[in-house]
Amino acid sequence: MIDKSKLFSTAVQQETAVLVAVSTQKQTTAKTKEYLEELDFLAATLGVKTLHKFTQNLERADIKTYVGKGKLEEINTFITANPVDMVIFDDDLSPSQVRNLEVVFKDIKVLDRSLLILDIFAMRAKTAQSKLQVELAQYQYMYPRLTRLWTHLSRQSGAGVGMRGPGETELETDRRIVKDRIAFLQEKLEKVDRQSMTRRKERDRLVRVAIVGYTNVGKSTLMQALSKSDVFAENKLFATVDSTVRKVNMENIPFLLTDTVGFIRKLPTTLIESFKSTLDEVREADILLHVVDISHESFEEHLEVVNNTLVEIGAADKQTILVFNKIDLYKPAPKAEEWDDEGNMVPEEAFTESVLDQLKKSYIAHKADQVIFISAAKKENMEELRNTLFAAVKAKHFAIYPNWLDLGYSAVQSEE
Numbered sequence: 001m002i003d004k005s006k007l008f009s010t011a012v013q014q015e016t017a018v019l020v021a022v023s024t025q026k027q028t029t030a031k032t033k034e035y036l037e038e039l040d041f042l043a044a045t046l047g048v049k050t051l052h053k054f055t056q057n058l059e060r061a062d063i064k065t066y067v068g069k070g071k072l073e074e075i076n077t078f079i080t081a082n083p084v085d086m087v088i089f090d091d092d093l094s095p096s097q098v099r100n101l102e103v104v105f106k107d108i109k110v111l112d113r114s115l116l117i118l119d120i121f122a123m124r125a126k127t128a129q130s131k132l133q134v135e136l137a138q139y140q141y142m143y144p145r146l147t148r149l150w151t152h153l154s155r156q157s158g159a160g161v162g163m164r165g166p167g168e169t170e171l172e173t174d175r176r177i178v179k180d181r182i183a184f185l186q187e188k189l190e191k192v193d194r195q196s197m198t199r200r201k202e203r204d205r206l207v208r209v210a211i212v213g214y215t216n217v218g219k220s221t222l223m224q225a226l227s228k229s230d231v232f233a234e235n236k237l238f239a240t241v242d243s244t245v246r247k248v249n250m251e252n253i254p255f256l257l258t259d260t261v262g263f264i265r266k267l268p269t270t271l272i273e274s275f276k277s278t279l280d281e282v283r284e285a286d287i288l289l290h291v292v293d294i295s296h297e298s299f300e301e302h303l304e305v306v307n308n309t310l311v312e313i314g315a316a317d318k319q320t321i322l323v324f325n326k327i328d329l330y331k332p333a334p335k336a337e338e339w340d341d342e343g344n345m346v347p348e349e350a351f352t353e354s355v356l357d358q359l360k361k362s363y364i365a366h367k368a369d370q371v372i373f374i375s376a377a378k379k380e381n382m383e384e385l386r387n388t389l390f391a392a393v394k395a396k397h398f399a400i401y402p403n404w405l406d407l408g409y410s411a412v413q414s415e416e
């Protein structure tokens with residue numbers, strides 16, 4: 001039987017949240033503000049509306065309750081006066097912090113960044129493999145926090161954000177059960193991994209190009225532009241969780257292009273662990289297209305996060321083309337006045353140099369050996385990217401099939 005009252009409440013009422021972060025000696029207030037923006041975006045991706053953001057300056061996050069007593073009271077006052085469903089913390093909470101915070105906030109859900117990310121992955125996972133991967137990551141995340149999940153499940157009926165956990169419903173608090181489940185999932189996943197490894201091996205030994213980058217930078221949009229196929233792109237975080245592989249032909253040379261899951265700051269390690277096999281597509285690639293959203297104010301940090309994650313999964317040291325995307329949205333920093341030869345100030349609208357030319361002369365163009373600025377959505381400067389990518393693919397392809405191009409060229413020539 002469908003419980004109409006529940007249907008009504010989930011369909012009509014958007015869940016609401018307050019966000020909490022701390023600025024520490026290691027994390028400036030400006031950074032904290034940015035992290036909170038990102039946390040807000042993660043929540044929005046799950047359909048959760050942020051009502052308020054709380055921050056506190058501390059030497060380090062409080063061991064017992066993440067923020068101090070006074071701040072807790074401030075949050076509680078807000079919660080009492082407003083319809084708040086959950087409190088989301090920007091950092092991972094320890095099991096004991098969760099317990100203490102749940103005492104403070106009583107019937108309000110207590111979540112952290114990792115749980116939001118896991119929830120988004122759970123929502124997005126499409127294939128059997130990624131579903132298993134997410135489920136495994138969820139159980140591993142939960143294992144040390146069992147009390148919390150079980151409290152939630154006993155209190156709520158398993159709906160809503162942060163509740164998309166694997167669906168054990170009874171109070172089976174025995175860690176043994178979870179442990180067994182983890183072992184079971186790992187085994188099942190290994191089997192699936194072996195199958196996909198065989199599938200990858202059976203593919204022609206074509207040059208493989210993987211598109212990597214921070215989440216929401218335009219990887220799928222670029223994939224679409226390069227392969228002329230329909231790939232799901234959306235202005236939400238982690239639109240892509242399963243990787244997509246397409247065979248692309250450029251001037252008679254085929255290669256494989258893969259769109260991959262995006263990276264983010266503070267990605268739960270359990271997720272990286274369980275997504276290792278999906279990330280094999282990246283690890284086994286010959287060439288990486290590292291996409292960066294140049295219009296984002298923290299694009300340099302994104303770049304660093306991605307580079308660090310690549311090191312973590314053992315995919316650094318590959319030939320990489322650094323692709324700065326969304327130049328259509330890029331606003332160059334306003335320069336000091338510019339003067340012409342006669343010493344008159346040049347009005348801004350008289351600057352003839354395009355954004356693209358300015359970028360090419362800027363320090364950003366030296367961020368890597370191969371740097372290209374494009375707009376994948378507006379199809380700006382795609383030609384340069386195609387040429388660079390093609391030259392790279394061609395060189396790798398030659399190495400695998402020394403005779404291929406001789407044939408290819410003569411065929412092309414004879415047509416003329």
Ligand SMILES: Nc1nc2c(ncn2[C@@H]2O[C@H](COP(=O)(O)OP(=O)(O)OP(=O)(O)O)[C@@H](O)[C@H]2O)c(=O)[nH]1
Nearest residue numbers: 216217218219220221233234238239240262376377
């Ligand atoms: N203005 C502008 N928007 C872009 C450009 N490229 C992509 N977008 C938009 O940016 C958003 C994210 O694009 P996606 O292609 O989904 O990004 P992604 O990197 O695949 O994201 P995830 O799969 O979520 O990690 C979408 O709304 C796109 O339409 C661009 O060159 N210019």
Ligand SMILES: [Mg+2]
Nearest residue numbers: 219220239240
């Ligand atoms: Mg995508």
